[in-house]
Amino acid sequence: MGKFVITKRKNNEFQFNLKAGNGQTILASEGYKAKSSCENGIESVRRNSQDDSKFDRKESSNGKPYFNLKATNGQIIGTSEMYESVASRDNGIESVKKNAPDATVDDQTV
Template identity: 65%
Template sequence: MGKFSTKKGKDGQHYFNLLASNGQVILTSEGYTSTAGMNNGIESVKKNAPEDGHYDRENSKNGKFYFNLKATNGQVIGKSQMYESVASRDNGIESVKKNAPDAPIVEEE
């Protein structure tokens, strides 16, 4: 089972990563000014993750592949890591769909 790992950055912002069951980061948030904002972001990921239409599948200038997960309003709520192939990126999306909806939240130090 995956989990949301949360932490406060050195910049004072709050961040989360969605980790797969093997501990690999599959989705990263932008910074939030408050814990409440970050928790709303996590809830938005849980809600929007199952919807295939909420994923933008992208190609980077260096030839790698990534995706963004967007909320219903079109705002990006999570970004993936870079992948070497389209198949790997698509597997990452499937992992977010599978792990996010029921993932517990764990605060990291």
Template identity: 55%
Template sequence: MPGKFQLKKTANGQFHFNLLASNGQVILTSEQYKAHASAVNGIDSVRKNATREGAFEIKESSSGKHYFVLKATNGQIIGQSQMYASLSSAEHGCESVRNHAPDAALQDESAAPVA
């Protein structure tokens, strides 16, 4: 099963997406967007930048856990990972985004009622 982008509408009326790996785990989360079209553009940006050299930056939180951000060519962050216990786990997360994002299908759930 390939990865997929899940696009949702938040309770405050904004949009955000998650990139899910083939096992269903969230591997990248976007910021919130005011417009649906902007969120779709964000997904396209993830697809394009996921394989670009230097697009990922691994960081360490104040608690010592690692996470990564995916940046567009202009330096803007277009997605962030969860927290990982080790640097190597964060590196594997970057690789998972590289492998899943380019061909991931879009599952648009933004028209569904917000619970």
């Protein structure tokens, strides 16, 4: 089962990573000034990860596939790692869809 891990950056912003059952990070958030905003981001991932149209499939400047997960308002709520192939990226999207809805939250800032 997946889990959201909340951590604090050096600049005191909160962020979350969605990790798959094997511990691999499959989605990383932006930085948030308030923990409550970070927690709202997690809830947004839970909701939006079930809508395939919210996944923006991209290619980086060096040709590596990746994806962004967007909220209803179009804001990016999470970004994937860079993948070696389109198939690997698409597997990452499926992993987010599978893991996000029931993922536990591991708050490492307390």
